Amino acid sequence: MFNAHTRLADMITCNPTLVLLMPRLGISFGFGDKTVAEVCKTYGLPLDFVLLVCNLYTTGEPLPDEQGIASLDMRLLVPYLQASHRYYTEERLPHLQRHLAAVGERAGERCGAVLDRFFEGYKQDIADHFALEEQKIFPYLQSLEKGGSAKPSLSRHFSHNHTDLREKISDLLQILYKYIPSDAPVEELNELIFGLLQLSSDFERHALIEDHVMLPYIAYLERRQS
Amino acid sequence: MTKRIDILVAEPSEIIVEGLSSLLSKRSDYSLLAPLHDATILEERVRTLQPDLLLLNPTLLSHPEKLHLAAVQQAAPSMALVAVVYQYVEPSVLSLFPHTIDIREARNRIAAIVDEAVQDIRTHASEQEDYELSDRETQVLVLIAQGLSSKEIADRLCISIHTVNTHRKNITHKTGIRSVAGLAVYAMLHNLA
Numbered sequence: 001m002f003n004a005h006t007r008l009a010d011m012i013t014c015n016p017t018l019v020l021l022m023p024r025l026g027i028s029f030g031f032g033d034k035t036v037a038e039v040c041k042t043y044g045l046p047l048d049f050v051l052l053v054c055n056l057y058t059t060g061e062p063l064p065d066e067q068g069i070a071s072l073d074m075r076l077l078v079p080y081l082q083a084s085h086r087y088y089t090e091e092r093l094p095h096l097q098r099h100l101a102a103v104g105e106r107a108g109e110r111c112g113a114v115l116d117r118f119f120e121g122y123k124q125d126i127a128d129h130f131a132l133e134e135q136k137i138f139p140y141l142q143s144l145e146k147g148g149s150a151k152p153s154l155s156r157h158f159s160h161n162h163t164d165l166r167e168k169i170s171d172l173l174q175i176l177y178k179y180i181p182s183d184a185p186v187e188e189l190n191e192l193i194f195g196l197l198q199l200s201s202d203f204e205r206h207a208l209i210e211d212h213v214m215l216p217y218i219a220y221l222e223r224r225q226s
Numbered sequence: 227m228t229k230r231i232d233i234l235v236a237e238p239s240e241i242i243v244e245g246l247s248s249l250l251s252k253r254s255d256y257s258l259l260a261p262l263h264d265a266t267i268l269e270e271r272v273r274t275l276q277p278d279l280l281l282l283n284p285t286l287l288s289h290p291e292k293l294h295l296a297a298v299q300q301a302a303p304s305m306a307l308v309a310v311v312y313q314y315v316e317p318s319v320l321s322l323f324p325h326t327i328d329i330r331e332a333r334n335r336i337a338a339i340v341d342e343a344v345q346d347i348r349t350h351a352s353e354q355e356d357y358e359l360s361d362r363e364t365q366v367l368v369l370i371a372q373g374l375s376s377k378e379i380a381d382r383l384c385i386s387i388h389t390v391n392t393h394r395k396n397i398t399h400k401t402g403i404r405s406v407a408g409l410a411v412y413a414m415l416h417n418l419a
Contacts, residue, residue, distance in 0.1 A: 110414070111414075111415060114410075114411050114414040114415060115411065118407050118408070118410070118411050121407050122407070164405075167404050167405050168405050168407060168408060170402075170404070171402075171403045171404060171405050171407070171408030171411075172408065172411075174401065174402035174403050174408070175403065175408065175411055175412065175415070178401075178402070179411075179412065179415045179416070180415075
């Protein structure tokens with residue numbers, strides 16, 4: 001488990017996928033030998049929150065309890081989630097779609113069109129999912145923080161369908177492994193497959209943070225109001 | 227028609243090989259491969275011929291027997307093993323064989339043991355999973371891909387919704403695909419839609 005005195009470079013050495021979190025947390029490279037506490041001080045970031053996210057992202061633990069949620073400085077939560085959404089929709093998905101198009105191009109017109117339609121549908125699912133969060137959940141959370149009234153029906157209604165987001169990735173992977181014509185370009189296929197696997201595991205961590213940090217935090221704020 | 231069973235006998239005594247061959251040749255679905263009298267080329271022979279059944283005298287195995295037998299088995303992983311014994315064989319070696327024929331037993335008892343071993347092979351073969359979609363599953367898949375609900379599919383095919391759900395489960399198991407969109411891609415790539 002990382003603590004305040006762990007050097008940020010050591011954390012990333014231990015779990016290289018943490019590089020993905022740096023821009024989402026607003027940290028730039030070139031932090032030298034600074035510990036995570038020192039880096040957070042430099043950027044004015046809440047240390048406990050940054051540590052929690054980095055640990056969750058690395059080991060899936062610790063899942064904070066009620067007291068932990070109440071004592072965390074959550075000012076970075078919504079900006080962090082929004083930055084993650086932007087990364088998925090503006091960087092990752094277009095990147096993967098380019099590789100998919102290259103695979104489809106060589107796999108024949110019909111196959112290419114089918115794959116493209118599938119991916120467009122998937123992008124739409126993700127856009128709908130994120131839109132619900134950005135337009136309903138985040139504003140609700142922020143209004144609660146400012147003392148707004150609780151509407152528990154809204155957060156309860158917010159059924160988290162993170163499994164769906166990963167289900168289609170898994171389906172696409174199966175299709176790529178098993179049913180794509182054998183003359184599809186190997187390099188593009190590899191890029192696509194590893195990119196999809198990475199996105200899927202990123203989504204899994206993202207869901208962990210939403211389900212075990214964001215939703216309990218909303219529940220905590222609702223209880224505080226009532 | 228039942229599948230033909232290829233049997234390889236590896237036994238030093240010619241007279242016992244003759245006896246076993248005569249016994250087994252009465253069965254039209256058993257086919258006897260050229261026998262071996264020592265184990266020097268056993269592994270290679272097994273790898274080339276891929277017999278379904280090996281009748282082997284364990285004393286032919288070189289020490290350590292367990293490793294030698296494992297190598298032979300690896301040459302044809304689905305091959306069944308039957309020990310042929312008439313001398314003392316270490317129990318630890320004998321235990322490596324699921325079936326044992328003692329040559330001194332009655333003729334029909336020996337035939338029965340071979341039949342048991344063959345039965346095991348056939349049961350095992352039918353347990354091996356078939357990942358081809360059945361005609362009915364293909365029909366259901368096409369309707370799922372068209373966006374029909376389980377209820378609509380049940381009505382269309384005049385089957386119960388429970389049966390539709392069983393088909394859905396089998397389709398997912400066989401293709402590895404869960405989502406409707408994914409199944410639609412499968413249908414298109416297989417020219418079903």
